[in-house]
Amino acid sequence: MRGGLGADETGQPVRALRNIRLTVAFDGTAYSGWQIQKGQPTVQGELAAAVRRITGENVVPAASGRTDAGAHARAIGVGLQVRSGIAPASLLRALNSVLPRDIRVTGAWEAAPDFHPRRSAHSKTYRYNIYRGPVLPPHLVREYFHYPYQLDLSRVDAAVGRFVGEHDFGSFAARSGADKQDGPRGTVRRIFRADVQRSGHRLWFTFTGDGFLHHMVRNMVGTALEVGRGAMSADEFEALFSHRDRTKAGFTAPAHGLVLLRVHYRRR
């Protein structure tokens, strides 16, 4: 009865819940991440407030995953359940007219009843941006980690390539989040793509995988940088894949260099 009309106890017509899928882009600089937290500006909070203004409904938008405070997204996957009959394209325009300009709805579709932005995703792609020149240019301040140190880029390449495949990434998971991540797969994840591209002083790390543990991309990047500057040997790096010990991996690269590029769905 999706989209159909019933009636409540007072005889008023009641619409059934519709499942709407959105893609949302945001500059995370001003936000404490995706997830609603009391007294903090969050992307989920801004989006819930925008939906309330447009349809009058109190919804808790679901996302493909949480994002760290200060990290960015080009296209996070979002699911909304609303009773309003508004067309997806009209909802997109209406939400963008009330959202702050550092959050934009870039796509909206009617979704299947069983669509869920996290469970229906089969993979995600992240990019991590680094600037190696002596002075970080102002137009890169929000999305680039400034790392003006000597690096052996062939060692960085080799380390990043080692992440491809199915591995236990326990050494690269934030300790604080470990309890939430021990589902049936524990800390095992599959990485389909991991590479580094460069242009001038810029380095772009790209990772596509079927799932990422809390802080995993930032820890992989920090560890690859330590290998690249010679602070971690190839043997020490290799041992991270057999021993789950977060204390042995490299530093956690800062959140502002991290961009969720895309969430890949089997279908809309």
Added chain:
Amino acid sequence: MRGGLGADETGQPVRALRNIRLTVAFDGTAYSGWQIQKGQPTVQGELAAAVRRITGENVVPAASGRTDAGAHARAIGVGLQVRSGIAPASLLRALNSVLPRDIRVTGAWEAAPDFHPRRSAHSKTYRYNIYRGPVLPPHLVREYFHYPYQLDLSRVDAAVGRFVGEHDFGSFAARSGADKQDGPRGTVRRIFRADVQRSGHRLWFTFTGDGFLHHMVRNMVGTALEVGRGAMSADEFEALFSHRDRTKAGFTAPAHGLVLLRVHYRRR
């Protein structure tokens, strides 16, 4: 006696004035342009305050030219006259340690006594950024003009190519600034390069010329867009080069899409 020591009336040693050349990059979003204005945040004002903090001297930094409120620069040319003996590389680091992070000194050199950041420049390169997709992504908000309208790009190309060469650009000059621009050359300028590149929804206009009148780049872009969307005919466009009449040209594209990429000097 550049860099040498003299003595003032009280016998204190007095250094001769040194001429320092800087290149400065800034995100202009928060500034009322380059030039100091009472009660407004300006790039020149921030730089003067930073020099005062570092060397104790009251200087008025000179630039290769003024920039519009909200426009950006990757490398504006700046000249400083200081008595301090600080080495250019140390001055660069010291200024960056006190400047806001949306203004960065990216280069510093000892300059010849006759170097002047405007008079010594032989040309400048500007870029103007446009985004044509339906929703402007948050990471482009500061530097891209959102123009989601139908355009015949071959007409835009042809119009932009017409700017190359020596022409009277009076039709493309801001009327308010005309009195200041009528030097020996009047409103004649030479454009060495003018083209449009595209990638996906983005358009980048690039202009290199020996000088630009007030608002000239923004007026050239606005006019090319009007030609591209069919609001101005090829004949009307052509007439702008023979009649100096600002009221006949297209709209002034907004400042935030404009980036001064580089100022070209004959020598350092």
